[in-house]
Amino acid sequence: HKPVYKNANFPTDAEGRTYHLGTKEGEVASRILSVGSVSRAQLLSNLLDPPTPGRPLFQRTSSRGFLTITGRYEGVPVSIVSTHMGQPNMDFVVRENRAVIRGQMAIVRLGTCGAVQRPAKLGDLLIAAHGSIAIRRDPDYWTLLDGHESLLHKRNGASSNGAANGTTAATNGSSAAALYGGFTGRKPYVTSLPVTANQQLAALLAAEAARVVGPDRVVEGLNASADSFYSSQGRTGSDFDDRNEGLLADLVAAHPDLVSLEMETFQLLDLARCSKGSIKAIGMCVALAERYSNAFLEYHKLEELEISGGTAALRALVRVPLDGPSEAEADVLK
Ligand code: R1P
Numbered sequence: 596h597k598p599v600y601k602n603a604n605f606p607t608d609a610e611g612r613t614y615h616l617g618t619k620e621g622e623v624a625s626r627i628l629s630v631g632s633v634s635r636a637q638l639l640s641n642l643l644d645p646p647t648p649g650r651p652l653f654q655r656t657s658s659r660g661f662l663t664i665t666g667r668y669e670g671v672p673v674s675i676v677s678t679h680m681g682q683p684n685m686d687f688v689v690r691e692n693r694a695v696i697r698g699q700m701a702i703v704r705l706g707t708c709g710a711v712q713r714p715a716k717l718g719d720l721l722i723a724a725h726g727s728i729a730i731r732r733d734p735d736y737w738t739l740l741d742g743h744e745s746l747l748h749k750r751n752g753a754s755s756n757g758a759a760n761g762t763t764a765a766t767n768g769s770s771a772a773a774l775y776g777g778f779t780g781r782k783p784y785v786t787s788l789p790v791t792a793n794q795q796l797a798a799l800l801a802a803e804a805a806r807v808v809g810p811d812r813v814v815e816g817l818n819a820s821a822d823s824f825y826s827s828q829g830r831t832g833s834d835f836d837d838r839n840e841g842l843l844a845d846l847v848a849a850h851p852d853l854v855s856l857e858m859e860t861f862q863l864l865d866l867a868r869c870s871k872g873s874i875k876a877i878g879m880c881v882a883l884a885e886r887y888s889n890a891f892l893e894y895h896k897l898e899e900l901e902i903s904g905g906t907a908a909l910r911a912l913v914r915v916p917l918d919g920p921s922e923a924e925a926d927v928l929k
């Protein structure tokens with residue numbers, strides 16, 4: 596049967612289930628481990644306390660493919676939520692979970708990422724203890740560039756070949772340039788100022804990660820979250836005019852403490868910052884790619900690293916103090 600949604604501003608169905616994650620109050624714990632894939636969520640659910648007879652772990656997959664698993668870790672209620680990829684999906688996860696949980700929440704993201712510079716290396720756990728910056732491809736750069744190049748072309752006296760197109764692009768581009776401040780000085784990629792992570796959670800996570808994998812395999816620093824795996828992470832190719840050849844070098848020069856590059860941590864930290872004190876958040880990721888050497892982790896090694904990272908994340912989650920209604924909230928555990 597098809598659900599009926601009410602309230603265009605924040606749609607929920609007749610049972611109070613959110614539109615994309617499909618969960619309702621009582622099904623999600625206030626301590627959440629957010630992971631990028633369904634398979635990682637299922638793998639890490641094996642770390643939860645064994646379910647009691649007749650009461651299996653709560654599991655729900657929404658129509659959009661978000662999987663929520665609720666159980667206990669060291670006796671404390673936790674949920675593992677598959678978040679998929681990119682900032683809009685992290686936005687669904689943070690906002691829709693916020694809507695179904697009372698009291699303060701903690702969210703730890705365990706993802707994979709590129710290691711941008713040493714000391715971060717393949718297989719390390721990189722913690723966004725210094726916060727995160729967003730990197731966005733600015734399409735206006737190409738819009739204005741079109742007009743700019745066509746104008747130059749026109750000024751240089753080109754007439755016959757493609758002149759009609761050139762003139763249209765020049766007109767569009769120059770009116771856009773007039774409106775938006777011109778092409779000169781424009782950059783194809785825009786980076787935000789950093790947002791901070793919760794320092795209490797960061798310290799707990801760093802200590803637990805060091806305990807699990809050893810301190811030489813844990814690196815704390817700044818994260819960057821990009822709006823593409825490719826262009827805005829400085830991956831180059833010939834199919835698109837991406838103008839990103841200098842991106843990684845520029846990032847490293849501007850941010851000496853930058854360690855990880857992925858796609859969701861910024862959104863998590865930004866929303867936590869705007870949550871009126873109601874969300875404590877941090878991101879950690881397994882370095883899957885070394886961007887400075889071009890090495891990529893042998894994929895069969897990933898599972899073990901996900902389990903190590905997941906163990907550290909769960910240990911930090913159940914140790915962070917939270918204000919508000921007690922943990923027993925997750926009705927599905929009663
Ligand atoms: C890209 O391959 C995906 O991997 C990283 C990026 O942030 C992006 O989501 O994280 P996850 O492994 O958590 O998905």
Ligand code: URA
Binds near residue numbers: 710828857
């Ligand atoms: N995920 C990313 O977003 N980037 C990488 O380089 C590796 C994993």
